[in-house]
Amino acid sequence: MRAAFDTRLTTLAGSTPIAWENTNYKADADTEFLRSTFIPSDTSQYTLGDTGRDLTRGLYQVDVFAPAQMGRTTKPDSIADHFKRGTILTKNATRVRIRSVSVGRGTLDGAWYIVPVTMNFETITEART
Numbered sequence: 001m002r003a004a005f006d007t008r009l010t011t012l013a014g015s016t017p018i019a020w021e022n023t024n025y026k027a028d029a030d031t032e033f034l035r036s037t038f039i040p041s042d043t044s045q046y047t048l049g050d051t052g053r054d055l056t057r058g059l060y061q062v063d064v065f066a067p068a069q070m071g072r073t074t075k076p077d078s079i080a081d082h083f084k085r086g087t088i089l090t091k092n093a094t095r096v097r098i099r100s101v102s103v104g105r106g107t108l109d110g111a112w113y114i115v116p117v118t119m120n121f122e123t124i125t126e127a128r129t
Contacts, residue, residue: 001123002038004089004096005060009036012082019065027065029111032073035063043113045115051127057099065112076103076115083119096123 009018017095019025027033040058064075068081080101089096104116 001040001056001060001094001096001121002060004091004094005038005083005119005121006036007091008081008083008089009034012079025103026114028054030067032064032066032075034075034079037061038061046124052110053124054127055122055124056092057120057122060121062117062119064115064117066115068108068111068113068114072113072115076117079117091114094123096121 006020015023015030017033018025019033021037025033025035030089038058040056040062043054043056046055062079064073064079066073066075072100080103083098083101085098085100089098098119098121100120102120103116104118106113106115108114
């Protein structure tokens with residue numbers, strides 16, 4: 001699931017650096033960058049039987065970090081458009097459907113103005129055996 005989102009984000013980012021989870025990223029104070037976070041929820045049985053399919057829902061969030069005092073960029077809106085509701089992302093045999101997208105309120109944190117873009121997703125997969 002995460003790989004499907006990360007692949008899609010890479011196609012949009014272009015030259016905008018991405019701070020991937022659990023990597024050592026050193027931000028340049030004058031350069032906008034993105035940070036992705038994958039937040040799956042509990043998986044539940046979706047269809048009956050011991051081998052019934054599973055339903056997983058969750059969030060994929062992209063935080064847009066822009067230098068403070070530079071104003072809000074258009075990047076949050078570009079991300080929301082790129083991951084719009086109804087989009088199906090596919091990686092290997094996994095298909096993930098985006099249920100909704102929200103651009104959150106920007107906050108100032110030291111040298112950065114941060115705007116979160118949150119994608120609410122769901123996927124139905126084969127049961128783990």
